[in-house]
Amino acid sequence: MVASGEWIAADWIAVYWGPTHMRAWAVGPEGRVLAEVESEAGTLSLTPDRFEPALLDCVLDWLDLTRVTDVFVCGMAGARQGWAETPYVTVPAPPRGGLPLVEPAVADDGISVHILPGMRQDDPPDVMRGEETLMAGLIAREPDFDGVVCLPGTHTKWVHISAGEVVSFATFMTGEVFGLLSTSSVLHYTMDEGGWSEPDFDAAVEESLSFPEQVARKLFGIRAEALLRGLSAAASRARLSGLLVGLEIAASKPYWLGRDIVLVGESPLAGAYARALGLSGLTPRRDDPTDLVIAGLDAARKDLIAARGRGEAG
Amino acid sequence: MVASGEWIAADWIAVYWGPTHMRAWAVGPEGRVLAEVESEAGTLSLTPDRFEPALLDCVLDWLDLTRVTDVFVCGMAGARQGWAETPYVTVPAPPRGGLPLVEPAVADDGISVHILPGMRQDDPPDVMRGEETLMAGLIAREPDFDGVVCLPGTHTKWVHISAGEVVSFATFMTGEVFGLLSTSSVLHYTMDEGGWSEPDFDAAVEESLSFPEQVARKLFGIRAEALLRGLSAAASRARLSGLLVGLEIAASKPYWLGRDIVLVGESPLAGAYARALGLSGLTPRRDDPTDLVIAGLDAARKDLIAARGRGEAG
Structure with missing residues (x-):
């Protein structure tokens, strides 16, 4: 792993976009992290038209200009006040639950951006955007995992995982x-x-x-x-x-x-x-949250590649 | 009761000095309220030398210039960062618990200021400054009261009163x-x-x-x-x-x-x-909190008058 600022050709780029911070990783062969960057350009500080410039500020050095680089994004970028609203998958369901990714229009033709859906629970009402992708990473790595995941933070989540699905979850402030x-x-x-x-x-x-x-x-x-x-x-x-x-x-x-x-x-x-x-x-x-989020975004990427292979998606 | 601004000769003056507000009453014969005023000069906004000017701003129209007017004060004016620190009476005990009032030096010789002590509880630790005076008012009015008093506010107090004493209390934020x-x-x-x-x-x-x-x-x-x-x-x-x-x-x-x-x-x-x-x-x-606080300050005043009669206090 090297510091940002040096030129790196990423196979693809992983982004966790939270309300107050954004983290991005240049991912290479076999999911290896080549570089990472953290920015204070959280979703709360951005209008929809400012997401692309904020992203490019962070990842421009990682783009191979001879091809389009895929950028997979989870977190609050998919909220109503984010970059482009993505739906919620209702639990119990696998993360993403078969929903398509949302691809906001971008001015730079060197990137293609894919935003993952969040998850919702109807009773008791609860929502998450971002943590479901860490759960997807855990499930991708351990398909038989059966247990509960605690993700401490400003809003801590407790997530019950079983049979490859998010069964239920609870948020604590x-x-x-x-x-x-x-x-x-x-x-x-x-x-x-x-x-x-x-x-x-x-x-x-x-x-x-x-x-x-x-x-x-x-x-x-x-x-x-x-x-x-x-x-x-x-x-x-x-x-x-x-x-x-x-x-x-x-x-x-x-x-x-x-x-x-x-x-x-x-x-x-x-x-x-x-x-x-x-x-x-x-x-x-x-x-480790970084391992999990990259594995979760990678799972979405592999699904997209498979769909492209079947001619279902761009 | 008349609005402040009109000249009134108060028998004495009652003051509840809270962290964000101060309320004062001109009290006449038989405890009748002749006038009242509320100010945003709470204790948090004042240094010790600013209490007297803040008080006079509110009560100058109530002073009979031919004599000294007693001003009885409860609340955060007696805190360490207040006008003059008063001790805490430890529960179980009657409010004031026989402690003397604290009399800060004043520049204006038309007033004599008396600040009441607060109360403390050792186990579990708790403190109050102001509410104990409302309790004194309740006890003065109903010496046989046995029960609990709830005083809703920014910090709500629950106070157990029995046999003329504050037995215990609890504060909720x-x-x-x-x-x-x-x-x-x-x-x-x-x-x-x-x-x-x-x-x-x-x-x-x-x-x-x-x-x-x-x-x-x-x-x-x-x-x-x-x-x-x-x-x-x-x-x-x-x-x-x-x-x-x-x-x-x-x-x-x-x-x-x-x-x-x-x-x-x-x-x-x-x-x-x-x-x-x-x-x-x-x-x-x-x-009614106003009735209680004036009755509680009046109880302290009567004790002081009795002590003066016995030659114990100024």
């Missing part, structure tokens, strides 16, 4: 709630210094697992404990995180109970989830 | 969490139009009471339901409020179970709490 409370509520006064304390995180997770409804009271308790007992910023932050992650682990019990668990990511946040799951006696297998 | 989630999280997209729907509020309260831990998942469910089923802004807001208030009612059950309940305030927020309590089969008595 835990990361976003933590961000708002730790920076914009009365709790920020005692957390701004940052830091982390594992014993306080562990204790708070255990409290939430035992008495989930008491989280409502314990939030202000962090502030009071800082005022009355000098609870440190590190302990306050870890305690807030533990209360919220613990509440999520309590609520997601129907997902993880009695199932194999894959935890995606190596971030500190993913580490916190691993620790919280460990307190419930669970030892999730870890997996 | 429900109002602040609602504010942050409805205006600054992904949920704001579908709530910005405002509005309210009682059936959706009721349904959400019932869900939280039955399955409190599931609130963690149901927050994003509001967004998904708006995307997939066109849930209205009014229904979305009411649903978010119902989930959070319901979680608070579930967590405060040790407070209200089997006790008489007084609900303070006539705001829409207090109405939402009344409705949520009603869904648990509870019919709280309603009470």
Whole structure:
């Protein structure tokens, strides 16, 4: 893998386009990553006409000018306010569920862009755009996988996979709630210094697992404990995180109970989830989000190539 | 009662000084309110030297220049970052718990300012500044009151009162969490139009009471339901409020179970709490926060007058 800026001829290009960031990979033979780039041109900052220039800014050095390079995109680029709206596949179903990819018109004739569909769940209502492609990657690699996948993030997803299908999923705003409370509520006064304390995180997770409804009271308790007992910023932050992650682990019990668990990511946040799951006696297998997203986009690419071979698609 | 701006000779002046607002009342014979004023000069916007000018801005028209007027103050003016720090009385104890009032030095010799102490609870840690004075007002009016008082607000307090003492209390950040989630999280997209729907509020309260831990998942469910089923802004807001208030009612059950309940305030927020309590089969008595705070400050004033009579205080 080399840094972007050097000329690379990608076989194809993989893109995960999130609300606040975009990541792109130049993929070579046998799915090898030749280069990668990350940009802050997230979908929230772009109007539809700005997606192509934002993409080219990142991937121009990877184009072989003698042919058209396919670019496979998942994530919020397919949302209504994104580049081109793609439908949702309704679960239970395989990711993509046989739906065609959406190909937005582009000005540059050196690229052909294919945006993958998202997934929806009718009851209880839920949606995802992006994570379904990581699930497609997992299923492509392990067709017999049967278990639950946890994808920690601003909006953490829990996804139940069985028989090559996404059976159901659930979204938790835990990361976003933590961000708002730790920076914009009365709790920020005692957390701004940052830091982390594992014993306080562990204790708070255990409290939430035992008495989930008491989280409502314990939030202000962090502030009071800082005022009355000098609870440190590190302990306050870890305690807030533990209360919220613990509440999520309590609520997601129907997902993880009695199932194999894959935890995606190596971030500190993913580490916190691993620790919280460990307190419930669970030892999730870890997996890499980049490997999964590229495998998932590659699966869509191979389907498209097969369809082209049958003369079904451009 | 007359509007401020007209000259009034107050017997004494009552002040509730909160973080974002200050309210003051000119009190006449027999505790009658002669005039009132509200200001946005909350404690968060003031340094210690700005409290006296902010107060005089509001109450100058109420001063009888032939004598010194006593001003009794409760709330965050007694916090460390306030006008002058007052101690906390530790529960269980009567409000003020026999502690002296704190009298900050003032430049204007026409006023004498007395700031009341707050209350603290050691286990679980909690603090209040202001609400204890409403409790003192309730106890002054009804010395035999035995029950729980709910004071809805940005930080809602539940206070257990018995035998003239504050036995224990609990603070919930429900109002602040609602504010942050409805205006600054992904949920704001579908709530910005405002509005309210009682059936959706009721349904959400019932869900939280039955399955409190599931609130963690149901927050994003509001967004998904708006995307997939066109849930209205009014229904979305009411649903978010119902989930959070319901979680608070579930967590405060040790407070209200089997006790008489007084609900303070006539705001829409207090109405939402009344409705949520009603869904648990509870019919709280309603009470007026202005009546209570003036009665509580008046109790402190009478104690001070009695002490002056005994020659104990200035």
